[in-house]
Amino acid sequence: MEPTEVRRALVVGAGVMGHSIAQVFAQAGIEVALVDNDKDVLTKAKRHIKLNLETLAEFGYVDINEVDAISGRIYTTRDIIDAAVNIDFVVEAVSEVPEVKKAVFEKLDEALPDNTVIASNTSGIDIFSAIDLDIKKPERLIVAHWFAPPHIIPLVEVVPGPFTAPDTIYLTENLMKHLGKKPVVMLQFTRSFIVNKIQNNIALAVFDLLENGWATPEDIDLAVKTSLGIRLPIVGVAQTLDFTGLDLVYDVIKSYGMENKFIGEKVENGHYGAKSSKGMYDYGGRSEEEILKKRDRLYLKMLELLEEIDAFEPV
Ligand SMILES: NC(=O)c1ccc[n+]([C@@H]2O[C@H](COP(=O)([O-])OP(=O)(O)OC[C@H]3O[C@@H](n4cnc5c(N)ncnc54)[C@H](O)[C@@H]3O)[C@@H](O)[C@H]2O)c1
Incomplete structure (x- = not known):
């Protein structure tokens, strides 16, 4: 499938990441089903998407007259099975809890059309081998790790697993480009991917400097900046x-x-x-x-x- 053929996307999890990822798809003219267990999260998601779009409009990234049309492409629901019908691409952005992700992948694998890609926004769970997944089509599973806030930060780390099909990698990488993002495709899965691996080591160095009383937070930041x-x-x-x-x-x-x-x-x-x-x-x-x-x-x-x-x- 080519990225321009993606007409309907499903985003599961409408929290900090999911609502904004849904917005990015809608900005590219794609219809989005946004699913969350919690109806208050869905209400908040709709409100935040509108605010995000208004901020983007202030900086000329979105036409203010398009805000309602973009929001209107996002349909919210709590019914994942119903939402999975006729979907071309899925983003999983539910809580970072292995059992929760496992249940969502297994439900999606049953309900989705056969070739629909499932791209997980996990920050570090090894979804390919650490959660004992029981799915028929592991070749459709890939990591696409966005950065907060997804409607502003360009990077998406695309991380294939041992069974991910080349078509899945191709579509995910090129769809991210089509959405205006900057995908980086990793050669192999490693926990924390690229940026969090580096960021975590920076944080450890900061803790070391502070714990030992070698520098103040202000010194550290001025030195680095x-x-x-x-x-x-x-x-x-x-x-x-x-x-x-x-x-x-x-x-x-x-x-x-x-x-x-x-x-x-x-x-x-x-x-x-x-x-x-x-x-x-x-x-x-x-x-x-x-x-x-x-x-x-x-x-x-x-x-x-x-x-x-x-x-x-x-x-
Ligand atoms: N917050 C970040 O900065 C960030 C950055 C990159 C990646 N991530 C990853 O993105 C994912 C989501 O993180 P978040 O920060 O948006 O979390 P969040 O807690 O804000 O949102 C998760 C949402 O998933 C919903 N949910 C849980 N189980 C569900 C289910 N079975 N079906 C439908 N919805 C369900 C919850 O109600 C919640 O609204 C996690 O895997 C996280 O590691 C987060």
């Missing part, structure tokens, strides 16, 4: 190492008594980063000077923007 905060949007967390120099990175790893095969092999092959035009990234033979010039222009633009919005002050 005036360094990583400028570089991160431009070079991320992998490409930044190409500018440190992978040879130096490798020496640091070894000085901690650790080993890293991935970096070790790069260094062995003379792929040090920007200075050798190859490292984490392949710079296609561009000279170090060219690469640095491009990077520095982007850093300066970012610095200007951050200073203009007073980003180094606390919110």
Whole structure:
């Protein structure tokens, strides 16, 4: 199936994530059945969707005259079985409780048309092997992990399991693009995926600094905002190492008594980063000077923007 053929979506769970995900589908002209056990959650979801759309309209992302039509594409119900009829794509966004997810997947697998994809928004449960799923079509199951608030944050981590079919990956990735999102398809399932793995390690470092009395919360944030905060949007967390120099990175790893095969092999092959035009990234033979010039222009633009919005002050 092509993403443009998705006409009716089902979102199960209308809480913090589900209502906003339903809204994203409706913004793309797709009819949405939004299901929740709790009728008060459904009432709140409708109210929040309208508010979200009005905020997006303030910034020109939505035409204010379209708000009612977009909201009107979302139909709310507590009946998951009834809602599953004629559905082309499902997002599961129920509570992060293994038994709750298991029951929902099994119900959906029974009630949905055979080829309908079920994309779970789980933050870390191994839905493929840790919940003893009894479903007929495991090839339709995939993780599509959105970030709050889904109607604003572009990333969706798409994570296939061992039985996920290539068609399921294809549709999920391309549907996310069709919705205006930026999907990143992971090569394999790992708990916490990409961003939460990194975010969790950052949180652990923050706890370490605070617990030991080495810095205040304000010091930590100012230090990060005036360094990583400028570089991160431009070079991320992998490409930044190409500018440190992978040879130096490798020496640091070894000085901690650790080993890293991935970096070790790069260094062995003379792929040090920007200075050798190859490292984490392949710079296609561009000279170090060219690469640095491009990077520095982007850093300066970012610095200007951050200073203009007073980003180094606390919110
Ligand atoms: N909150 C976040 O920032 C965030 C970010 C990414 C992913 N997630 C994931 O998204 C999922 C939903 O999280 P949330 O924050 O929206 O939680 P939430 O508690 O706000 O919403 C979950 C909803 O699921 C409903 N529900 C529970 N069992 C149900 C069932 N059997 N049928 C229908 N509805 C049912 C609940 O009534 C509730 O409204 C979780 O897997 C969570 O890990 C959350």
